Amino acid sequence: MSAPTDTRPKDEALVIGGQLATFWLDGDLYGVEVAHVQEVLRSQSLTRVPLAPTAVAGLINLRGQVVTAIELRERLGRPPRPEGTDAVVIVVRLHGEAVSLLVDAIADVVDVDPADFEAPPDTLDGTARDLIRGAFKLDGQLLLALDVHKAVSA
Amino acid sequence: MDGLDDIVEEFLVESHENLDQLDTDLVALEQEPNSRERLSSIFRTIHTIKGTSGFLAFNRLEEVAHVGENMLSRLRDGALALTPTRTSVLLRMVDTVRALLASIEATGGEGNVDVSDVVAAISAAMEDRPAEPAAEAPVVEAPEAAPVPVAEEAPAAVPAAAAVPVPRPAPAAEAADAEHPPAAEGGGARRAVADSTIRVDVDLLDELMLLVGELVLTRNQIVQYVGRSNDTDLVRASQRLNLIASELQEGVMKTRMQPIDHIWSKLPRVVRDLGIQCGKSVRLEMEGKDTELDKTLLEAVKDPLTHLVRNSVDHGIETPDLRRRAGKPAEGVLTLRAKHESGQVVVEVADDGAGIDPAKIGAKAVERGLVTDAQLARMSPTDVLQMIFLPGFSTAAAVTNVSGRGVGMDVVKTNIESIGGTIEVESVAGTGTVCRLRIPLTLAIVPALTVECAGDRYAIPQISLQELVSLDAEKAANAVEEVGGAPVYRLRGELLPLVRLTDVLGLTSDRHDGHVVIAVLRSEGRRFGLVVDRVINTEEIVVKAVGGQLKAIGLYSGATVLGDGTVALILDVQALARRALRTESAERQEARVAAAVAAADTEAARERMLLAAIGGGRRVAIPLDTVTRLEQVRTESVERVGNREVVQYRGAILPIVRLDRHLGAYGEADREVLEVIVYSDHGRSVAIVVEEILDIVDGEAAVRSDIEDMGLLGSAVLGDKVTELLDVRAAILAADPAFYSTTTTSTPHGVAASLMEV
Numbered sequence: 001m002s003a004p005t006d007t008r009p010k011d012e013a014l015v016i017g018g019q020l021a022t023f024w025l026d027g028d029l030y031g032v033e034v035a036h037v038q039e040v041l042r043s044q045s046l047t048r049v050p051l052a053p054t055a056v057a058g059l060i061n062l063r064g065q066v067v068t069a070i071e072l073r074e075r076l077g078r079p080p081r082p083e084g085t086d087a088v089v090i091v092v093r094l095h096g097e098a099v100s101l102l103v104d105a106i107a108d109v110v111d112v113d114p115a116d117f118e119a120p121p122d123t124l125d126g127t128a129r130d131l132i133r134g135a136f137k138l139d140g141q142l143l144l145a146l147d148v149h150k151a152v153s154a
Numbered sequence: 155m156d157g158l159d160d161i162v163e164e165f166l167v168e169s170h171e172n173l174d175q176l177d178t179d180l181v182a183l184e185q186e187p188n189s190r191e192r193l194s195s196i197f198r199t200i201h202t203i204k205g206t207s208g209f210l211a212f213n214r215l216e217e218v219a220h221v222g223e224n225m226l227s228r229l230r231d232g233a234l235a236l237t238p239t240r241t242s243v244l245l246r247m248v249d250t251v252r253a254l255l256a257s258i259e260a261t262g263g264e265g266n267v268d269v270s271d272v273v274a275a276i277s278a279a280m281e282d283r284p285a286e287p288a289a290e291a292p293v294v295e296a297p298e299a300a301p302v303p304v305a306e307e308a309p310a311a312v313p314a315a316a317a318v319p320v321p322r323p324a325p326a327a328e329a330a331d332a333e334h335p336p337a338a339e340g341g342g343a344r345r346a347v348a349d350s351t352i353r354v355d356v357d358l359l360d361e362l363m364l365l366v367g368e369l370v371l372t373r374n375q376i377v378q379y380v381g382r383s384n385d386t387d388l389v390r391a392s393q394r395l396n397l398i399a400s401e402l403q404e405g406v407m408k409t410r411m412q413p414i415d416h417i418w419s420k421l422p423r424v425v426r427d428l429g430i431q432c433g434k435s436v437r438l439e440m441e442g443k444d445t446e447l448d449k450t451l452l453e454a455v456k457d458p459l460t461h462l463v464r465n466s467v468d469h470g471i472e473t474p475d476l477r478r479r480a481g482k483p484a485e486g487v488l489t490l491r492a493k494h495e496s497g498q499v500v501v502e503v504a505d506d507g508a509g510i511d512p513a514k515i516g517a518k519a520v521e522r523g524l525v526t527d528a529q530l531a532r533m534s535p536t537d538v539l540q541m542i543f544l545p546g547f548s549t550a551a552a553v554t555n556v557s558g559r560g561v562g563m564d565v566v567k568t569n570i571e572s573i574g575g576t577i578e579v580e581s582v583a584g585t586g587t588v589c590r591l592r593i594p595l596t597l598a599i600v601p602a603l604t605v606e607c608a609g610d611r612y613a614i615p616q617i618s619l620q621e622l623v624s625l626d627a628e629k630a631a632n633a634v635e636e637v638g639g640a641p642v643y644r645l646r647g648e649l650l651p652l653v654r655l656t657d658v659l660g661l662t663s664d665r666h667d668g669h670v671v672i673a674v675l676r677s678e679g680r681r682f683g684l685v686v687d688r689v690i691n692t693e694e695i696v697v698k699a700v701g702g703q704l705k706a707i708g709l710y711s712g713a714t715v716l717g718d719g720t721v722a723l724i725l726d727v728q729a730l731a732r733r734a735l736r737t738e739s740a741e742r743q744e745a746r747v748a749a750a751v752a753a754a755d756t757e758a759a760r761e762r763m764l765l766a767a768i769g770g771g772r773r774v775a776i777p778l779d780t781v782t783r784l785e786q787v788r789t790e791s792v793e794r795v796g797n798r799e800v801v802q803y804r805g806a807i808l809p810i811v812r813l814d815r816h817l818g819a820y821g822e823a824d825r826e827v828l829e830v831i832v833y834s835d836h837g838r839s840v841a842i843v844v845e846e847i848l849d850i851v852d853g854e855a856a857v858r859s860d861i862e863d864m865g866l867l868g869s870a871v872l873g874d875k876v877t878e879l880l881d882v883r884a885a886i887l888a889a890d891p892a893f894y895s896t897t898t899t900s901t902p903h904g905v906a907a908s909l910m911e912v
Binding site for chain 1: 367368372610659660661698699700701702703704707709710713714715719720721722
């Protein structure tokens with residue numbers, strides 16, 4: 001579906017080839033570059049931040065460092081996580097600053113082939129379009145490549 | 155250390171470092187004799203030593219370095235090739251330089267270190283001839299060195315290398331031996347200068363500071379857990395940990411400390427130049443030069459401090475003529491004082507000049523529309539003085555190019571507050587002014603109050619905190635009053651605007667028992683009460699930066715990890731005040747504008763008036779400024795003291811004046827509930843009984859006449875009706891004859907003319 005109207009150059013997509021750390025969110029499989037991922041944690045106690053943007057789920061204590069947690073469901077415009085299920089925390093390090101993403105469950109690290117990459121369909125809109133760079137066509141599953149930098153700039 | 159001044163000491167430290175490098179370089183040079191880079195570096199080092207020693211008049215050191223430099227420059231230029239012999243004499247030179255340095259360090263002079271044979275050896279090696287007379291006498295080296303074919307032949311290098319090292323150490327060792335005993339005797343009690351200091355990367359110190367921060371947090375956590383334990387050994391161990399962590403924290407903080415003299419040292423020049431420019435004679439005195447504070451903070455106070463000093467010279471200290479006339483010595487004294495006080499650094503800039511006249515400040519503030527007359531009248535002289543920190547305030551009669559442009563003091567204040575400090579001014583007219591800065595020791599670890607609000611905990615830096623007020627439900631119900639819907643608390647007679655943290659944060663309080671806990675905070679000269687659910691405790695917190703997303707909210711200055719590991723947000727009190735008191739200040743702004751516009755009008759005309767009926771169709775207007783509160787009092791609760799009426803009100807006896815009787819109007823005598831206007835000033839209150847509260851109007855368009863009657867000052871047209879001006883002072887005195895007796899000087903003259911009757 002790499003429509004000609006897509007302004008994003010294919011090169012950018014190629015850059016994200018290689019290894020992606022994948023995770024589940026509302027039934028979809030997403031991936032972020034392994035290089036960005038610092039660690040994955042079980043659910044952490046969150047300190048809420050009044051008046052913060054809705055996607056900011058709160059602050060977590062990461063061995064003495066205070067790290068902002070972004071609720072990725074909110075960020076991608078998905079429904080809130082069902083009651084009783086705990087989020088998994090993916091800590092990513094961008095420009096030397098640690099930020100964490102709340103996701104449903106962590107999955108494998110996947111080697112992706114840039115040849116399998118396609119830009120997001122034109123029908124994708126809303127905030128998700130800004131955050132999803134495209135999809136890798138894996139066997140029986142699409143792996144959505146998340147733009148981490150945009151995702152954390154809530 | 156007496157003999158060593160700073161320059162020599164610095165020279166020694168630097169030279170020792172360089173010499174160590176030189177040893178390595180010279181040996182490495184033997185391996186790669188053609189490395190111009192190394193040669194240049196060696197040359198520079200020796201050159202520096204030569205230059206400095208010449209400057210410091212260490213002649214022998216200079217001599218050694220000089221010949222060494224000559225040889226090195228020729229080696230560097232390729233005029234000479236480096237042979238093992240030459241390397242050896244260079245190393246000997248290094249040893250001799252070291253011996254000289256040791257002597258200088260121990261005795262302050264070059265002692266009896268003999269340099270002539272080294273000089274001769276170097277000269278000889280330079281000319282490829284055996285070192286002669288001078289070298290012959292002392293040691294075996296010269297004969298040994300002589301037979302060696304020092305020439306350019308490569309094979310010769312092997313025997314030379316073998317032969318030279320043997321004799322070489324001898325003189326060096328001798329020199330060292332000769333020098334070390336006196337060194338040990340002279341300076342046995344102290345460490346060698348070079349050994350007692352090291353240079354450390356500031357980043358490393360920051361890193362250490364961070365780690366200590368972590369340790370402090372972990373300590374807090376452990377101490378908290380152990381507090382619940384009965385294991386005495388564990389308790390003891392945790393107490394030790396507590397102690398050690400505190401000491402370590404202090405120690406690491408010290409590594410970042412620098413004496414305030416670093417920034418003070420530039421001020422004498424500033425004072426001198428400015429003094430000449432202003433035609434004033436000023437002597438600068440400094441006390442507590444050694445007071446240390448964090449490097450970053452030191453940088454931050456530099457400009458504000460300079461500004462204050464300039465201000466003192468420019469405005470504070472009078473010209474010699476004026477001073478003589480005032481009976482003071484012609485020379486003014488500007489004193490800088492610094493000291494540690496309860497975990498803060500206090501820096502004072504004091505002058506013995508003319509001082510600041512509160513009356514002048516007050517008049518200026520009114521003129522600029524910063525306050526109204528009535529507000530001014532209720533301010534203490536100290537509070538009046540603090541108004542010089544308001545934006546857009548300058549008392550300089552003439553704008554000079556030094557100061558007086560109306561920017562400055564408020565900028566100083568902002569800068570000081572941005573590093574968590576405070577500033578205040580004290581002044582006695584005629585004898586001088588003191589500006590006092592209070593600066594935290596460090597920014598990274600701050601004492602803070604932790605409070606709870608809607609189930610979450612927040613930290614409030616202690617520096618903004620003035621006091622805590624806790625009210626139980628019963629008390630709170632009465633004590634928290636309202637002015638036009640805005641909650642206030644009467645703190646020792648003054649109205650303290652209350653801000654509910656839950657409201658600011660958009661949360662719902664989980665405290666429903668009616669208790670009210672107020673943290674009294676001060677920000678930018680304004681005091682307000684922050685209502686929180688609970689106060690947890692005070693603890694040292696480590697300030698962590700928050701991500702960009704949260705900085706943008708502008709309410710949190712950072713976050714911290716509390717003793718139990720949870721994250722708490724640190725409230726930015728300044729931002730909180732700005733946000734919560736915004737509406738209020740906007741109103742004030744309007745009032746200022748209105749006041750400025752109406753400045754030419756009468757005093758009564760520029761106030762907002764509360765209109766009240768007093769019976770018989772007559773109406774009274776009271777300036778809002780003087781209304782502390784509106785109350786309803788049941789008639790049956792009115793009691794009598796002598797022939798006066800009083801009512802019990804919040805644990806005090808409140809005298810009552812019935813305006814209808816006071817003014818001879820005919821109100822309904824048998825009302826069940828009395829409408830009361832409470833007026834408070836300097837801790838005393840009176841109640842003015844009216845029939846009905848009607849409206850609030852602006853008094854601007856008033857047309858006045860001088861028709862007078864008892865208890866009235868005149869009349870005006872207000873809201874299309876003729877309004878008589880009433881003497882509030884008389885009304886209040888009718889209720890409480892002693893009302894002004896203690897505070898006659900501060901009677902608001904605005905009040906006297908501002909009660910009107912229709």
